[in-house]
Amino acid sequence: MYVLITYDVATGDADGARRLRRVSKLCTQYGQRVQRSVFECLVDPAQFELLKRELGEIIDERKDSLLFYNLGKNWKPRVERLGLNRVYDPEGILLI
Amino acid sequence: MYVLITYDVATGDADGARRLRRVSKLCTQYGQRVQRSVFECLVDPAQFELLKRELGEIIDERKDSLLFYNLGKNWKPRVERLGLNRVYDPEGILLI
Numbered sequence: 729m730y731v732l733i734t735y736d737v738a739t740g741d742a743d744g745a746r747r748l749r750r751v752s753k754l755c756t757q758y759g760q761r762v763q764r765s766v767f768e769c770l771v772d773p774a775q776f777e778l779l780k781r782e783l784g785e786i787i788d789e790r791k792d793s794l795l796f797y798n799l800g801k802n803w804k805p806r807v808e809r810l811g812l813n814r815v816y817d818p819e820g821i822l823l824i
Numbered sequence: 825m826y827v828l829i830t831y832d833v834a835t836g837d838a839d840g841a842r843r844l845r846r847v848s849k850l851c852t853q854y855g856q857r858v859q860r861s862v863f864e865c866l867v868d869p870a871q872f873e874l875l876k877r878e879l880g881e882i883i884d885e886r887k888d889s890l891l892f893y894n895l896g897k898n899w900k901p902r903v904e905r906l907g908l909n910r911v912y913d914p915e916g917i918l919l920i
Contacts, residue, residue: 732828732893734830734859734861734862735859736859736860736862736908762889762891763830763831763832763861763889763891764832764861765859765860765861766830766832766862766891780904780906783906784906787906787907788907789906789907789908790907790908791907791908792907792908793858793859793905793906793907793908793909794905794906794907795858795859795862795903795904795905795906795909796903796904796905796906797828797893797895797902797903798901798902798903798904799893799895799902800902805894806893806894806895806896807891807892807893807894808876808891808892808894809889809890809891809892810876810879810880810883810885810889810890810891810892811883811884811885811886811887811888811889811890812832812885812886812887812888812889813889813891
């Protein structure tokens with residue numbers, strides 16, 4: 729399954745900046761950063777559950793926001809890119 | 825159709841800041857901001873084409889990035905939210 733993750737982490741203090749780094753680092757293990765706060769990940773259902781649990785342990789639920797959008801298996805026709813984008817195919821190679 | 829729009833606009837100069845304001849303003853006409861640079865929009869195919877064209881005219885394609893994710897009609901089970909989020913139902917009322 730193809731999952732989009734977007735996040736807003738409150739970085740007004742040192743602890744927020746630390747959470748942001750941890751969120752970025754974890755998401756990088758599962759997918760590819762396509763914008764500053766947007767990751768595209770190709771995961772199986774078990775990995776997705778694990779990722780959500782791990783992210784939930786990092787963020788401050790009173791301050792930070794995480795959104796998950798599951799685009800399923802037939803995701804390619806669902807995505808369009810405009811402007812400066814890395815053309816990323818999580819099932820294939822990275823095209824610049 | 826339910827469309828997610830995410831954007832990174834290069835705001836290093838005054839022109840970038842102006843583009844960002846214009847992108848935000850336009851997206852607000854079609855949907856609801858759910859994170860700093862993420863909008864959820866409920867549009868028909870004609871509106872979606874118009875929105876993409878209008879956004880394409882605002883951004884600097886060499887500097888800015890826009891991503892569109894079409895979650896279709898059966899979008900509700902595809903979305904999960906963690907942390908500080910407005911619970912937004914574009915087909916219903918806004919729940920805080």
